[in-house]
Amino acid sequence: MTADAVPTLPISRTCPYGPRPEHRQLREEAPIAKVILPNGRTGWAVTSHKHIRAILSDPRFSSSRRNPGFPTARPNAPPSALKPLMLELDAPDHGPVRRTVIGEFTVQRMNALGPRIQEIVDQHIDAMLAGPRPVDLVQALSLPVPSLVICEMLGVPYADHDFFQTRSSTLVSYKTTQEELTHALGELTSYLGKLVAAKMENPTDDLLSRLIQKQRENGGVDFGDLVGMAFLLLIAGHETTANMISLSTLMLLQHPEKLEALRQDPSKTLGAVEELLRYFTIAESALGRVAREDVELDGVTIRAGEGVLMLANTGNRDPEVFENADALNIDRGARNHLAFGFGQHQCLGQNLARMELQIVIDTLFKRIPGLRPAVPLETLSFKEDASVYGIREFPVTW
Amino acid sequence: MKVLVDEEKCCGAGQCVLVAPKVFGQRDDGIVILLDKEPPEELHGAMREAVSVCPGYAIWLEE
Ligand code: HEM
Numbered sequence: 001m002t003a004d005a006v007p008t009l010p011i012s013r014t015c016p017y018g019p020r021p022e023h024r025q026l027r028e029e030a031p032i033a034k035v036i037l038p039n040g041r042t043g044w045a046v047t048s049h050k051h052i053r054a055i056l057s058d059p060r061f062s063s064s065r066r067n068p069g070f071p072t073a074r075p076n077a078p079p080s081a082l083k084p085l086m087l088e089l090d091a092p093d094h095g096p097v098r099r100t101v102i103g104e105f106t107v108q109r110m111n112a113l114g115p116r117i118q119e120i121v122d123q124h125i126d127a128m129l130a131g132p133r134p135v136d137l138v139q140a141l142s143l144p145v146p147s148l149v150i151c152e153m154l155g156v157p158y159a160d161h162d163f164f165q166t167r168s169s170t171l172v173s174y175k176t177t178q179e180e181l182t183h184a185l186g187e188l189t190s191y192l193g194k195l196v197a198a199k200m201e202n203p204t205d206d207l208l209s210r211l212i213q214k215q216r217e218n219g220g221v222d223f224g225d226l227v228g229m230a231f232l233l234l235i236a237g238h239e240t241t242a243n244m245i246s247l248s249t250l251m252l253l254q255h256p257e258k259l260e261a262l263r264q265d266p267s268k269t270l271g272a273v274e275e276l277l278r279y280f281t282i283a284e285s286a287l288g289r290v291a292r293e294d295v296e297l298d299g300v301t302i303r304a305g306e307g308v309l310m311l312a313n314t315g316n317r318d319p320e321v322f323e324n325a326d327a328l329n330i331d332r333g334a335r336n337h338l339a340f341g342f343g344q345h346q347c348l349g350q351n352l353a354r355m356e357l358q359i360v361i362d363t364l365f366k367r368i369p370g371l372r373p374a375v376p377l378e379t380l381s382f383k384e385d386a387s388v389y390g391i392r393e394f395p396v397t398w
Numbered sequence: 399m400k401v402l403v404d405e406e407k408c409c410g411a412g413q414c415v416l417v418a419p420k421v422f423g424q425r426d427d428g429i430v431i432l433l434d435k436e437p438p439e440e441l442h443g444a445m446r447e448a449v450s451v452c453p454g455y456a457i458w459l460e461e
């Protein structure tokens with residue numbers, strides 16, 4: 001194949017939720033396809049469920065965002081002032097780091113956190129009910145809930161929540177300019193630096209203090225690693241869940257019969273959350289890899305240094321795995337979707353995200369039964385080009 | 399049916415615990431623990447599901 005025969009891969013979503021037609025076509029014709037990636041380099045797009053899983057669980061592919069071949073889908077470069085984050089590490093370095101924090105995110109720990117998440121959700125809904133209508137759901141509920149939860153887990157003192165929240169909103173807002181971004185990043189990392197230093201002096205009952213304790217037991221505290229981990233948890237656990245809250249709310253408002261089914265039987269909510277995760281696959285852009293060596297896979301050879309982009313939204317609509325894959329079926333009961341990735345980096349916060357989504361969905365529609373969009377749905381603006389898919393603003397009323 | 403887990407491969411995502419909390423648990427450090435090595439018949443379907451969702455390929459069945 002000559003270089004100019006390689007098609008350029010378009011990325012931004014066209015239909016609000018589903019994969020682009022070009023991506024579906026690739027899945028049918030060439031599930032591992034040579035393409036020009038969004039960063040202009042020649043690499044690979046992977047679109048079938050089977051192949052996405054195979055590559056995400058294959059240690060011959062690297063997660064290093066600093067490798068020049070890494071298929072960055074969007075221009076936003078990661079903050080290079082930080083040491084490589086857990087997300088960027090490969091075997092054998094990744095596992096031991098992940099093991100210092102997974103204990104904080106077990107199913108059991110998340111269940112124990114449920115009542116506190118419920119309180120936070122209730123407080124925000126109280127404020128919505130007491131405030132003016134219409135209100136932007138994104139600012140009133142979707143963003144602050146996951147943000148507060150992760151603040152509390154990390155051990156950010158209550159008095160600093162506002163500082164923390166405004167900076168992280170700047171970080172994830174589509175309105176932020178490059179300059180504002182750099183500034184907010186600087187403020188946040190220096191804040192997190194001070195926070196880590198304070199926890200080293202005076203440990204409290206929180207994730208960061210326990211992490212410091214673990215590092216001490218393992219032979220030494222690494223300040224840079226601690227700041228990096230705090231940063232990663234803050235960023236990874238914030239906008240993702242927020243976007244899922246907004247999108248899920250919208251979707252259920254558009255499908256009153258599904259909403260009614262959940263009202264009748266709240267035990268269905270967790271299954272609905274799983275299906276909504278599959279249906280939207282908001283974080284597929286996180287699923288890039290770069291080959292560490294030449295890899296032969298199902299008839300293609302991926303060369304060392306070439307980037308590979310896993311189009312998980314397309315993989316999550318793979319008819320070989322999901323029957324009637326384009327339909328949202330809250331009773332589907334399929335957990336083998338790719339919304340949280342696969343392999344050793346599979347989302348560390350997935351059980352937190354499930355818990356937050358479940359509580360928000362159950363509570364929001366129960367407490368505000370008349371909830372409805374305050375604008376015609378055609379006017380909603382979706383984050384087609386953002387690294388995490390979502391709705392920018394979602395005015396609601398009741 | 400016998401269930402086997404490889405703690406080295408487990409990345410602690412907890413998917414197995416969601417599928418079958420009577421068979422799988424997580425240690426304090428997040429790694430899987432097997433609560434029932436030979437689960438009863440009615441859980442065999444769930445065991446196959448756990449194998450298929452485990453992101454670390456850390457669960458095996460001997461039938
Ligand atoms: C619905 C919400 C969420 C979605 C869709 C999501 C999606 C993902 C995906 C696709 C990955 C894999 C990245 C890769 O393989 O390179 C990932 C990793 C990660 N997620 Fe999430 N995430 C969500 C919520 C959260 C939450 C609430 C946290 C909590 C702190 C979190 C923390 C992380 C971390 C730390 C990683 C890196 C894990 C590692 O490298 O081992 N995520 N997430």
Ligand code: SF4
Pocket residue numbers: 403407408409410411412413414415422428429430451452453454455456457
């Ligand atoms: S699903 Fe697999 S990786 Fe996750 S906790 Fe269970 S055994 Fe470990």
